[in-house]
Amino acid sequence: MNKVNQVKEQIHRLKEQINHHNYRYHVLDSPEISDAEYDQLVCELKQLEEEYPYFLTPDSPTQRVGAAPVEAFGVVEHPYPLLSLGNAFSEKELANWYTRTLRMLDDEQVDLVCEHKIDGLAVALIYVDGKLVTGATRGDGFRGENITQNLRTIRSVPLSVSRDAPARFEVRGEVFLPVAGFHRLNQERAREGQPTFANPRNAAAGSVRQLNPRITARRPLDIYIYMLGYAEGKAVPDTHWDRLEYLKSLGFKVNPHNARFKSIKEVEDYYQRWINNRESLPYEADGVVVKVNSVTRQEQLGSVGHEPRWAIAYKFPAVEATTRLKEIAISVGRTGTLNPYAILEPVKVGGVTIKQAALHNEDDVRRKDIREGDWVTVRRAGEVIPEVVGPIVSKRIGKEKEYNLLEKIFDKKKGRPACPVCGAEVIRPEGEAMYYCINTACPAQVQHGIELFVARGVMDIRGIGESLSSTLLNEGFIHDVADLYSLKEKRDALMQLEKMGEKSVDNLLAAIEVSKNRSLARLILALGIRHVGGEMAQLLASEFEDLDDLKNSSSERLLEIEGVGPKIAESITKFFAQPENLKIMEKLRTAGVWPKRTPTEAAELPLAGMEFVITGRLEAFSREVAQERVKGLGGTAKDNVTRNTNYLVVGEDPGGGKLSRAGALGTRQLTEEEFLALLEEKRRQ
Ligand code: 5U1
Numbered sequence: 001m002n003k004v005n006q007v008k009e010q011i012h013r014l015k016e017q018i019n020h021h022n023y024r025y026h027v028l029d030s031p032e033i034s035d036a037e038y039d040q041l042v043c044e045l046k047q048l049e050e051e052y053p054y055f056l057t058p059d060s061p062t063q064r065v066g067a068a069p070v071e072a073f074g075v076v077e078h079p080y081p082l083l084s085l086g087n088a089f090s091e092k093e094l095a096n097w098y099t100r101t102l103r104m105l106d107d108e109q110v111d112l113v114c115e116h117k118i119d120g121l122a123v124a125l126i127y128v129d130g131k132l133v134t135g136a137t138r139g140d141g142f143r144g145e146n147i148t149q150n151l152r153t154i155r156s157v158p159l160s161v162s163r164d165a166p167a168r169f170e171v172r173g174e175v176f177l178p179v180a181g182f183h184r185l186n187q188e189r190a191r192e193g194q195p196t197f198a199n200p201r202n203a204a205a206g207s208v209r210q211l212n213p214r215i216t217a218r219r220p221l222d223i224y225i226y227m228l229g230y231a232e233g234k235a236v237p238d239t240h241w242d243r244l245e246y247l248k249s250l251g252f253k254v255n256p257h258n259a260r261f262k263s264i265k266e267v268e269d270y271y272q273r274w275i276n277n278r279e280s281l282p283y284e285a286d287g288v289v290v291k292v293n294s295v296t297r298q299e300q301l302g303s304v305g306h307e308p309r310w311a312i313a314y315k316f317p318a319v320e321a322t323t324r325l326k327e328i329a330i331s332v333g334r335t336g337t338l339n340p341y342a343i344l345e346p347v348k349v350g351g352v353t354i355k356q357a358a359l360h361n362e363d364d365v366r367r368k369d370i371r372e373g374d375w376v377t378v379r380r381a382g383e384v385i386p387e388v389v390g391p392i393v394s395k396r397i398g399k400e401k402e403y404n405l406l407e408k409i410f411d412k413k414k415g416r417p418a419c420p421v422c423g424a425e426v427i428r429p430e431g432e433a434m435y436y437c438i439n440t441a442c443p444a445q446v447q448h449g450i451e452l453f454v455a456r457g458v459m460d461i462r463g464i465g466e467s468l469s470s471t472l473l474n475e476g477f478i479h480d481v482a483d484l485y486s487l488k489e490k491r492d493a494l495m496q497l498e499k500m501g502e503k504s505v506d507n508l509l510a511a512i513e514v515s516k517n518r519s520l521a522r523l524i525l526a527l528g529i530r531h532v533g534g535e536m537a538q539l540l541a542s543e544f545e546d547l548d549d550l551k552n553s554s555s556e557r558l559l560e561i562e563g564v565g566p567k568i569a570e571s572i573t574k575f576f577a578q579p580e581n582l583k584i585m586e587k588l589r590t591a592g593v594w595p596k597r598t599p600t601e602a603a604e605l606p607l608a609g610m611e612f613v614i615t616g617r618l619e620a621f622s623r624e625v626a627q628e629r630v631k632g633l634g635g636t637a638k639d640n641v642t643r644n645t646n647y648l649v650v651g652e653d654p655g656g657g658k659l660s661r662a663g664a665l666g667t668r669q670l671t672e673e674e675f676l677a678l679l680e681e682k683r684r685q
Contacts, residue, residue, distance in 0.1 A: 007048060008055060011048050014041060014048070015061055018045060019061055020394070021033055022061060032392045034318060034321055035119075035318070036320060037321070037322060039087060039089075039315070042062060045060070073211075075144070075146065076134055077142065078141070078143065080170075082124060082144070082172065084138075084306055085311055087287075088314045094268070094312070094314050097312045100309075101301065101310070111239075111260065111293040113240050114270045114289070114291075115255060115288065116258075116285040117313050118285050119201040119283075119284040120177070120201055121204050123136065124138070124170050124171070125157065125170065125225075126170045127161060127165065127168070127169055128168050132151075132157065135152070150209070153213055153217035154175065154216075154221045154223055155623075161250045161252075162251070164234075165250050166231040166233045166236065169228065169231035170228070170230050171228055172225070173227075173252075175204055175221055175222070175223045176284070177221055177222075178220060178222060178621070178625055179281075180625070181220035181221075182199075185203055185219060186203070195367055196367070199320075199379070200283070220624060222622055225247055226255070228247060251652070286315060287314050288313070289312070320379045320389070322347070322375055322377050323346075324344065325372060325376045325388065326343045326344060327372055328370075329342075330420050332437055332442060332444035333444075334445055335436070336439070336440070336442060338405065338409070338437065339359075339360075340359045340362060340365055340403070340405060341356055341357065342356060342359055344356060344378065349386060357386040359388055360387075361434050362435070368388075369393075370388060370391050370403065371391065371396075373399055374400050375392040375396075376388050376392065377389040406435075411423065417435075419442060421437070421442055422437065422441075424438055446479070447466075447469055447473055450464070450473070450481055453481040453484070453528070454469070454484075459518050459522060460515060460518065460522075461484070461508075462511050463507055472487075475497070480583075481584060482588045482593075483587070485588070485591035485592075487508075494508075519595055520541040520544075521534075521538045523547065523595055529572055531567055532568065535634075538634070539563050539564070540561075540572075543561055545597050546597065547589075553572075555569045555573055606633050606634060607634045607682055610635040610647065611645050611647075612630045612636070612645070612646065613637070613645050614626055614627065614649040615651065615658040616650055617651045618649070618652075618672050618675075626675075629679055633679065640661075641662045641665065645667050647667070647668050647669070647678075648670070649669075649675045650669050651672055
């Protein structure tokens with residue numbers, strides 16, 4: 001085949017691939033490749049089309065903005081197409097875009113606006129005479145799906161705005177599912193045996209494009225408006241920034257992290273700042289959108305194809321990649337759970353090479369139909385363990401092996417499945433998705449137990465990492481967590497260990513000694529009782545005098561505590577019914593590790609004891625999310641102002657009743673800004 005035919009063939013293949021992935025992404029909400037890989041395919045096709053323009057056809061996916069609308073929804077024609085964005089993947093590409101922009105404007109400087117590029121679903125909202133009349137998806141840019149009823153269920157979408165607003169106008173924005181809501185939704189779906197969503201974007205798209213708006217209404221969706229589409233019947237400001245301020249004044253939710261800059265250097269700093277802080281955001285962002293501020297200049301620049309020249313998406317490094325899953329192995333967790341995990345062909349994700357990824361449990365592996373030998377999408381978010389999102393079914397060659405955990409751990413000699421670490425019996429309690437090793441002395445369980453015990457925020461014993469805890473166990477220095485407190489009697493022997501000089505041994509022993517003073521809440525957490533995490537440990541520590549008191553409490557007493565359900569109560573009583581655990585408790589008592597409840601016990605979390613009421617609309621997040629933030633820091637969030645209310649947070653259009661009651665009671669009132677500052681300050685404590 002000659003070169004030209006080869007190129008023709010390659011373009012054809014790329015088009016087919018891109019169309020296929022477009023369909024998976026936009027119509028089925030079930031992508032098979034990562035966004036970065038999709039971008040790469042489009043980039044390749046664009047380059048070829050630029051080099052060989054006679055192969056560029058109007059039906060090329062580079063000439064479309066998205067996929068065609070699904071027919072089940074009505075169709076909305078967009079009077080002004082909803083554009084997509086060109087991408088910059090490096091500082092140099094961004095600088096090139098800026099240079100080009102200045103050249104076209106024949107200027108030396110231009111004001112810019114930066115916004116987070118939220119990974120959600122772009123929508124257009126049309127208001128007529130102050131009322132929301134139509135809400136639509138972007139679709140292919142010209143025609144979208146009519147999802148008005150669904151968008152109406154999103155609380156941050158105003159159903160009406162001031163009568164002073166233009167007679168007819170359109171705003172555009174991104175609907176998204178906050179990360180916390182996404183995890184909750186997936187947990188719920190997993191419990192109900194439904195397929196989980198691969199990421200918050202798919203979950204948001206899947207939620208918004210429900211044929212039944214009641215389902216949409218149950219999902220904690222949110223929206224940020226990112227531009228005014230058009231306005232008729234009234235003059236509007238002539239810069240993008242002022243338009244956003246104007247939309248804010250009409251009651252639209254605009255991202256508070258937007259920023260205005262005068263140089264590309266400041267844009268780069270903003271981008272770097274958010275690369276480092278993006279995990280702290282309540283939503284997933286995959287880059288920064290950089291826009292020319294002046295609307296006159298935007299019009300001067302115009303667009304090329306479906307991408308405006310006046311804006312660009314400066315993408316963050318990818319957090320997803322695809323690779324081959326070589327094998328599914330099993331590790332044993334702290335509570336004896338047998339956890340399948342993927343051994344991968346090493347792959348770089350967001351700058352870090354990963355070789356392993358989490359797979360949750362066997363049901364999840366089955367539900368996602370992940371097989372050994374599959375090509376899979378892996379995802380890394382922040383510091384959490386990378387996870388396998390799902391298989392790329394189209395890449396299967398027929399040699400992939402379905403996974404069966406029991407088959408994997410079947411011990412022929414014993415004639416039964418056996419724990420891969422200690423060989424003990426394995427059970428699967430009714431109604432649970434996990435298999436368990438029943439041996440509480442299983443070395444894997446003990447080691448994880450020690451890792452939890454010494455962890456920061458638990459007993460906080462610095463100097464014991466994974467490798468030392470394993471050495472201490474394997475060399476017989478300790479058999480359980482309580483033995484840490486008798487290590488001082490083995491000082492000389494410890495100094496014989498590799499990498500353990502006199503100084504490090506003494507530091508370690510000193511750290512162990514100091515840990516004897518940790519609070520009751522931390523000790524309860526350190527015991528590793530199933531289902532008892534930090535918040536629950538805190539709650540229990542505020543209710544019980546000491547470990548004896550907790551041990552002796554009946555199920556009934558436990559169940560009387562608000563927040564303790566049957567699962568937790570059962571887990572606590574089971575824990576204290578085990579003789580090995582009682583032995584550990586006695587050793588701790590003898591070693592002097594026996595904290596009593598202190599008056600400040602309940603106050604370990606920074607907002608503990610503080611009661612908040614929120615009134616009116618907040619800009620930064622919905623009321624539910626604000627309440628979650630308060631609770632996450634140990635505070636309580638109530639609906640009504642009482643004598644116990646410490647703070648009334650006052651948003652836009654506050655309820656008069658709450659304000660006047662707070663006024664009468666002298667309750668401290670916070671503006672949204674003060675509230676955010678308080679949360680930030682407490683979060684850092
Ligand atoms: N924040 C933001 N996201 N976003 C997406 N702004 C923004 N602008 C867009 C898109 C597609 O497009 C306009 C620049 C046309």
